[in-house]
Amino acid sequence: MSILSARSWSPYAAGILIGLLQIPAFLLINTALGASSSFVTVVASLTAVFDPAILGIPYFKSHVATAKDWWQVALVAGVALGAFLSVKMAGTARPAMSEMWGRVMGIRSFPVRLLVAFAGGFVLLLGARIANGCTSGHGLSGLAQLAVSSMIAMAAMFASGIALSAVFKRV
């Protein structure tokens, strides 16, 4: 299909499609789009294999309890699958790391990039869980519900992101 094999879409078409996903999220799952709580579900389930007592911690227990938790895990797995199918059909598969890291942060070594990516991922999810939402849960869903919580979180996210990225060379 030409839509799927197209190299790129307009950001507006992509945004409208993402916004429409709120319909099945609300009607079928009774929740809003989100991504970051799935990390809790996965890590709680993985660590519980080695130490079942981890599920005695209320926060972890509450994230492995319902179908909604596994819906979000499936959603983010589907995101990877969708991107995989997209690049396969369009022939736009990416290399091991973006060349942009060399230009912007001077990172040309893959192992160094892995360390920064791990640190970035750690701060990312620590922040998302502290704020109880990420760019999806707050940025897309919270703002689409005019939530004050999401306005504060997104203002803080853009503020620190803009400030930190100003330290680095231009993309």
Added chain:
Amino acid sequence: MSVFSAVIIGLAMGVLFGLALEKARVMEPGFIIGQFQFRNFTMIKVMLSAIATGLVVLAALNALGIVSLSVKAAMVGNMVVGGLLLGVGIVLAGACPGTALAQIGAGYRDAWAILAGGLAGAFTYGYFQKPIDTALDWSSAGLGNWGKVTLVDLLPGGFPTLALIFAALIVAGLVALERWRPWREEMERNDPVADAGGKARTGRSAYAAPAE
């Protein structure tokens, strides 16, 4: 709903989500950092389009009485500090939690480290939730938990009305943004994925040879 049907629905929705993130290049680390550097407005275009669509959809469903909203409580300290960390993480990772998975699907192998770091970060918050939340409870300064407050609580008019007004404002803003920064030009200039011939259009090689 059974876990099985929830998973099937989630996968189907996720595939569409991932397609959109990849096709618009909004999962590109260079596009995300480019947004924070005001060099590339793709991220804000996608987000605002999705928000405006969500506003219209939820206005309709809410007006019909089909859905109730699912709003997060405004614990001010958590929102401020969590949001600040989120921004720092996005710049270092070159991704947010959802787009990290899209990067994995698109072939970026460094995104697996974002995923691993993210799992560790999620674990750390869950394990230390009580002391973290206690430290971020700024009730004494009036910045504690404001509850599930939305603009509907602060402005006249119900949710459907306000949602449609904000959707219209966003669309107007996007029209202006598109005139100032047409998306095709931004895509031409910034798209790192070389054409079939193996060369980026701008002459500047946007990517080194795949490191595999």
